[in-house]
Amino acid sequence: MRHLREVRLLWIRTGPGALILPKEVSKISLEFHEKIEGGHRGAKKFWRTMLPRIKYRNPSVPIQITRHKNPSGPATLNIFTKPTPSSAAAAAPTTPTHSVDIKEMPELEVLAQLVSRTGAVEIQMTEEEKEQWREIEAFNKRSEADRKMVRERLEKEREDERILKLARGEITE
Amino acid sequence: MANPRPFLAPLSRIGASSIAIPRAEIIRPSILPYQTLRCASQKSAAPKKKKKTRNTFLQYDLKHAEQFALVDAMQYIRAFEVGRNPASSKYEMHVRLRTLKNGPVIRNRLRLPHPVKTDVRICVIAPPGSKAAEEARAAGAVLVGEDEVFNQIKEGIVEFERCICHIDSLAKLNKAGLGRVLGPKGLMPSTKTGTVVNNVGVTVRNMVGASEYRERMGVIRMAVGQLAFTPEEMQKNVKAFMDTLKKDIAQMQDRISKEIHEVVLSSTNSPGFTLNGEFKNANSIPVKELSGPL
Structure with a gap:
């Protein structure tokens, strides 16, 4: 909605x-x-x-x-x-x-x-519509930052997992 | 057995040394992987909590949803459909029900006051000259006959989308061996699909411009209008659809209770608009503006 x-x-x-x-x-x-x-x-x-x-x-x-x-x-x-x-x-x-x-x-x-x-x-945008556009922009900006944060954390987890596996000798490079 | 020394010598060596050492040497390799495995598997070892199963569909609160009058929704939809071929874009209705996931579903067909699709060509197999054939012609069948129709189909000329057979002609139809041609197209009349009938005229009349609907995943979806329809025409169609639906629900009342949760109007290329049941509100544009060509 x-x-x-x-x-x-x-x-x-x-x-x-x-x-x-x-x-x-x-x-x-x-x-x-x-x-x-x-x-x-x-x-x-x-x-x-x-x-x-x-x-x-x-x-x-x-x-x-x-x-x-x-x-x-x-x-x-x-x-x-x-x-x-x-x-x-x-x-x-x-x-x-x-x-x-x-x-x-x-x-x-x-x-x-x-x-x-x-x-x-x-037709000129009303002040209300302008405000809504600003909100959408802020939302998009925030979601992009959140996406980056989640991606970094995931990548770090995967890298740790990989290193752990490497140390156990379950995989070889 | 000629030379037992090589075999005996190691045995004697084992016997000479302490028993504990060789045993430890044998067992350790098997212990090590077991231990590491136990460490790694500790997380996944816990059994997953089984999700509680639901027997109804998720329902969202419509308080947060913006609802539209029919005219407003149509103004938006016509704008989203700009430049499309008006013959290929259709208005659709999606009616969401409060119902059980498992249970009887609504399934019916109806004739809208303004049919969405009128170009269905119907073939009727009935003895030419009979009363049934005349009825079929009057009701709008394109092709009526017996032997000539069979010959035409055998030659590969199939210029119809529906095929109905009169009960008296069924034996003749089966003898003609048309199943190989009509079967793959899904046109072969059979009693199971309800296309072998006694009263041809009524069936043909119902088929022209009638459309089927059924409930899937708690939602009934149906095309209710061509894009070029005026708001009044749409209003009649929507009303007719909802009335039939309410009757269906009432018929099922003794077996299962169903309620209408949400009514959504959308079209081929537009988002869906939740309708609030009103035709127009105070801020709507005049109906005349939506009546013209696209």
């Missing part, structure tokens, strides 16, 4: 990608290769780390991903917008309003592209 509440849900609520898209944006679609070779790493990372946050904050915006089998194929970010914010009933446009080539682009830059094209508003 701690992991769900403190790590996964906090992760999806905060961090890069926690932003509110303007109302005009009707759809976001991504297209990239199935593997990361050929400069598709950033696109994949963007999908895995930032798209969940975008989707959480903008649940009504459809997000679609197409993955092709050609490493030299395109890696694009398509943003569809409605013609005017008032006529919501207008047919969904078939051609994207913005089409960005995101090949060889790290995920944060992809996010920056999205923000600059759409004018999305980033």
Whole structure:
């Protein structure tokens, strides 16, 4: 439960990608290769780390991903917008309003592209969330120190055991 | 016996010397390892305390768990499932029971108001033109017939996932010798699996869109929805599932008492969310926002 509440849900609520898209944006679609070779790493990372946050904050915006089998194929970010914010009933446009080539682009830059094209508003972390992140960091630091301590003790025990066996002649070097 | 001296000489030497020395020399090598062994084995020699066996599953206190309304859980799940193929990701329910480890388990099948899987192709073996065949067609069977179906299967064309046989056609089916083709696929109708029936129409209707569930390790797991379902559709499905489950539990009441401990909603690629039984709370987002395409 701690992991769900403190790590996964906090992760999806905060961090890069926690932003509110303007109302005009009707759809976001991504297209990239199935593997990361050929400069598709950033696109994949963007999908895995930032798209969940975008989707959480903008649940009504459809997000679609197409993955092709050609490493030299395109890696694009398509943003569809409605013609005017008032006529919501207008047919969904078939051609994207913005089409960005995101090949060889790290995920944060992809996010920056999205923000600059759409004018999305980033959600700032509240003081409470910041405090939770600090707690998680402290916890991780402490667990790393504990892990080191336990490992050292175990290794020492094993070494003693080995030396003892060697002295009894049960094993030979 | 020609020359007894070499044999006799050592014997005489032993007899001449003190008896205690040779005995000590013989025994000492066997004593030494024994002593060291005893030292080393002292730790493991103590018998391990046997753990007290439990006949119930561990239950955690839900006071420490954060519980979610259905709409909130769906908002999180839809975010975790972003970019996945909506046809392959499913909502799952996990119902944890307070029950004995050994004892009767809940096992049933039900038809959800909004079926999760609708593309099950069913083959019905019944005499063509009969009432049963007509019923099967009406209920949604893809393939109905006798000889033509047998011929098709023998040629290796098996384009269905379930196979049902009418009781009257069973003899003909067994004569056709299809067990070699259908058996390995688990499609061969038999009375043991309940696929040889009298009332074909009802069985087919139950099979289309019905799903099975059973209790394993004190938890009942079942897929309850496609990812594209709206919160209202999910609510109906969850309700139907829980109602059937409660009926099952009530039926077992005379034999064993089971209680529902925790209800968890998750999906193929998301963590599980403990539900608090409410549809939405004051801070939830509008339902309309979760109803659109993914």
